[in-house]
Each structure stands twice: as structure tokens, then as C-alpha cells.
Amino acid sequence: MLFVALGLVAKEPGSGYDIAAFADRTVRHFWPISRSQLYTELARLEELGWVSGTKVQQDRYPNKRVYEPTPAGMAALGEWLDAEPKQQHRRGQSLIVLKTFLGAYMNPDRLADQLQEHRAQAETWRAALSAVVARLDAMDPTASRHFGRASARYGVLQAEATIAWTEEVQALLADQQTSG
Amino acid sequence: MLFVALGLVAKEPGSGYDIAAFADRTVRHFWPISRSQLYTELARLEELGWVSGTKVQQDRYPNKRVYEPTPAGMAALGEWLDAEPKQQHRRGQSLIVLKTFLGAYMNPDRLADQLQEHRAQAETWRAALSAVVARLDAMDPTASRHFGRASARYGVLQAEATIAWTEEVQALLADQQTSG
DNA sequence: GATTTCATGTAAGACGTTACATGATTCA
DNA sequence: TGAATCATGTAACGTCTTACATGAAATC
Numbered sequence: 001m002l003f004v005a006l007g008l009v010a011k012e013p014g015s016g017y018d019i020a021a022f023a024d025r026t027v028r029h030f031w032p033i034s035r036s037q038l039y040t041e042l043a044r045l046e047e048l049g050w051v052s053g054t055k056v057q058q059d060r061y062p063n064k065r066v067y068e069p070t071p072a073g074m075a076a077l078g079e080w081l082d083a084e085p086k087q088q089h090r091r092g093q094s095l096i097v098l099k100t101f102l103g104a105y106m107n108p109d110r111l112a113d114q115l116q117e118h119r120a121q122a123e124t125w126r127a128a129l130s131a132v133v134a135r136l137d138a139m140d141p142t143a144s145r146h147f148g149r150a151s152a153r154y155g156v157l158q159a160e161a162t163i164a165w166t167e168e169v170q171a172l173l174a175d176q177q178t179s180g
Numbered sequence: 181m182l183f184v185a186l187g188l189v190a191k192e193p194g195s196g197y198d199i200a201a202f203a204d205r206t207v208r209h210f211w212p213i214s215r216s217q218l219y220t221e222l223a224r225l226e227e228l229g230w231v232s233g234t235k236v237q238q239d240r241y242p243n244k245r246v247y248e249p250t251p252a253g254m255a256a257l258g259e260w261l262d263a264e265p266k267q268q269h270r271r272g273q274s275l276i277v278l279k280t281f282l283g284a285y286m287n288p289d290r291l292a293d294q295l296q297e298h299r300a301q302a303e304t305w306r307a308a309l310s311a312v313v314a315r316l317d318a319m320d321p322t323a324s325r326h327f328g329r330a331s332a333r334y335g336v337l338q339a340e341a342t343i344a345w346t347e348e349v350q351a352l353l354a355d356q357q358t359s360g
Numbered sequence: 361g362a363t364t365t366c367a368t369g370t371a372a373g374a375c376g377t378t379a380c381a382t383g384a385t386t387c388a
Numbered sequence: 389t390g391a392a393t394c395a396t397g398t399a400a401c402g403t404c405t406t407a408c409a410t411g412a413a414a415t416c
Binding site: 017039040043058061062064090 | 365366367368370376377385
């Protein structure tokens with residue numbers, strides 16, 4: 001995704017190679033991105049004028065192209081981060097984590113809004129899936145039912161983890177607001 | 181994905197429309213599939229001889245095509261479920277949930293193996309991400325650091341939820357083995 | 361001598377979404 | 389009368405992965 005690449009450049013300017021290594025250390029667990037895709041995105045970002053690339057000559061290593069965000073790029077990043085995602089993104093879970101990762105470039109109130117929204121959705125999911133589990137518990141026991149129940153329980157635990165996480169981040173934001 | 185569609189037909193034979201509704205009630209939270217994709221997959225499955233479709237005439241409603249799995253389809257499903265996934269699938273999390281959902285068609289020992297493997301991976305992730313959190317806690321406090329920490333915390337909570345879930349399913353399997 | 365690191369990309373293909381297209385019937 | 393349900397698909401497009409291609413320098 002274009003904005004993942006842009007966010008990475010914002011956090012850590014450097015060569016495609018460097019940025020790929022950074023992605024591997026950071027966003028990998030919630031938004032994996034392959035090296036080849038990153039190179040493609042960097043080229044797109046440069047065409048858009050959102051990052052600028054500079055050729056750097058090297059003696060002992062291959063020449064490289066070093067990227068940094070442009071003011072227009074930072075503006076585009078901020079706008080995208082602050083905007084409420086249209087309905088729901090396919091990677092809804094990861095999207096809010098990505099935005100939190102890039103929280104320094106966001107309006108804190110917009111981040112708070114989006115976390116609150118995400119938490120509300122997670123609570124809706126927890127309730128819906130808990131109801132599924134309860135319904136299955138009330139049915140005749142069959143092997144198949146147990147497996148259906150197990151997959152619903154996954155959603156419940158997932159939702160609970162998401163709720164707990166949003167609470168943590170909300171507490172962090174509240175803390176930053178009072179102290180800073 | 182082809183095997184999601186095949187698993188759905190196995191669990192609940194019916195028209196594409198019916199199966200889409202079933203998918204929406206069941207696998208949606210860990211493996212969303214669109215109606216149009218489902219129709220495509222059903223056509224592919226029929227070409228492969230893994231499901232058979234029968235035209236059903238209806239008076240008051242449009243005619244429909246009803247699908248059910250063939251013996252060859254059930255064999256293919258069982259083989260795919262029992263096989264260890266090659267390295268790691270892109271949707272690693274959800275893959276094991278899907279397999280659990282379809283656990284009735286699996287060899288229980290293979291499911292146990294794959295759950296154990298998944299749990300071990302989650303434990304590795306938890307350790308790695310806990311280390312990241314600890315490292316960030318030891319650093320100078322900056323706003324950016326807090327956000328990086330938050331995204332790592334997401335991974336930790338996620339991993340913990342996964343571990344808790346695998347434990348539940350492992351307990352269920354142990355229970356089925358002794359009682360049944 | 362073999363492997364890892366540094367460094368960048370292209371090409372083919374799989375996978376998946378959204379929009380479009382159609383149309384009768386039932387229910388509010 | 390308008391919306392939802394039942395019913396099936398195509399087409400275009402976007403995204404992402406994997407494999408391929410190259411090659412010097414550093415490290416073990």
C-alpha cells in the first residue's frame with residue numbers, strides 16, 4: 001500500500017533497501033510488505049512528488065537511491081491519516097495499527113476518534129460472536145458444532161484483544177494530552 | 181480461496197446464494213469472501229470435479245444451481261487440510277482457524293500437530309515483540325517511540341490471544357479423544 | 361570457498377474487490 | 389410504491405507475491 005511506504009519513508013528516510021529492512025523490523029507483524037513491492041511504491045511516490053530520491057555514489061557498494069519525504073508528501077500523509085476510512089477497509093484491523101504506528105503525524109483528536117470507532121466495532125463483534133458461541137452451546141452436541149464454536153471463540157478472543165489494545169492506546173493518548 | 185469454498189460446500193450444500201449467506205454467518209470474521217468470488221470458485225470446483233452442480237427449476241423464484249461435494253472433492257479437502265502448510269501462508273492467522281472450522285474433515289492428530297505448530301510460532305512472536313517493547317521502554321521517551329511501542333503491543337496482545345485460543349482448541353481435542 | 365550483505369528492479373501471475381447487468385417476487 | 393430477497397454471473401481493475409536477473413564486497 002502506498003501510504004505504508006510513505007509512512008516508512010517519513011519515519012526513516014533512506015534507500016529502498018534500508019526502508020525494507022526497517023519495515024521488516026517494524027510493520028511486518030501487522031502489515032507485511034515485500035521488497036519488490038516497496039520498490040514499486042517508492043517509484044510511484046516519486047512520480048507523485050511525495051518523496052524525492054537522490055542518487056548516491058558509493059565506492060565499495062552499489063550506488064543507491066536515497067528517499068526522503070517532500071512537504072507535499074507529508075501533507076498527503078497527514079490528510080490520509082486524519083481522514084476516517086471509507087466504510088471499512090479490507091484490512092480494518094491492521095489499518096488502525098498502522099495509523100497508530102504513524103501517530104506522530106496525526107492530529108491526536110483524529111487518532112482518538114478512530115480508535116474509539118474501532119473499539120466500538122470490536123465491541124459489536126464481541127457481542128455478536130459471543131451470541132454465536134452461546135447459541136452453539138445451547139444446541140445438541142455434535143463434533144461439527146464444536147469446531148464451529150471454536151472458530152467463533154477465535155473471533156471473541158481476537159475482539160477482546162483488540163478492545164484491550166485500544167484501551168491501552170487511549171490511555172496513552174490521554175496521558176500525552178495532560179502531560180504534553 | 182478454493183478450499184474455503186470447498187469447505188463451505190462440504191458443510192452446507194446448496195446454491196451459490198445459500199452458500200454465500202452461510203459464509204457470511206460463519207467464516208466472515210476470519211475469512212471474508214465476496215459473492216462474486218464464490219461463484220467463480222464454485223465454477224472452478226465443478227470443473228475440477230470436486231463439487232457437482234444440479235439445476236433446480238423453481239416456479240416462484242429464479243432457477244438455481246445446487247452444489248454438493250463429490251467423493252473426489254471430499255478426498256481433496258481432507259488431503260489439503262491434513263497437509264502442513266508450505267512455509268507460511270500469507271493469511272497465516274486465519275488459515276489455522278479455517279482448518280479448525282473444518283476440523284470434522286481432518287485427521288485429529290494432524291489438526292493437533294498444526295495447532296501446536298501455530299502456538300509455538302505465536303509464542304516466538306510474543307517473545308520477539310515483548311523484547312521490542314522492552315527495548316523501547318529503555319529508550320529516551322519521545323512521542324514517536326510511544327507509537328512504535330503501541331504497535332508492538334498490538335502484536336503482543338494478538339499473540340497472547342492466539343496462544344489462549346490454541347490452548348482452548350487443544351483442550352477440546354484432548355477431550356474428544358478421551359470421551360469419543 | 362561459500363554465504364551474507366548491499367542494491368535495484370522487471371515480469372508473470374494469482375488473488376480479490378467493486379461495479380455492472382438482469383429481473384421476478386415478496387413484503388412493508 | 390419502494391425495498392429486500394432470491395438468483396447468477398462478467399469485466400475491469402487493483403494489489404501483492406514469486407520468480408527471475410545481476411553483481412561486487414565483506415565476512416566466516
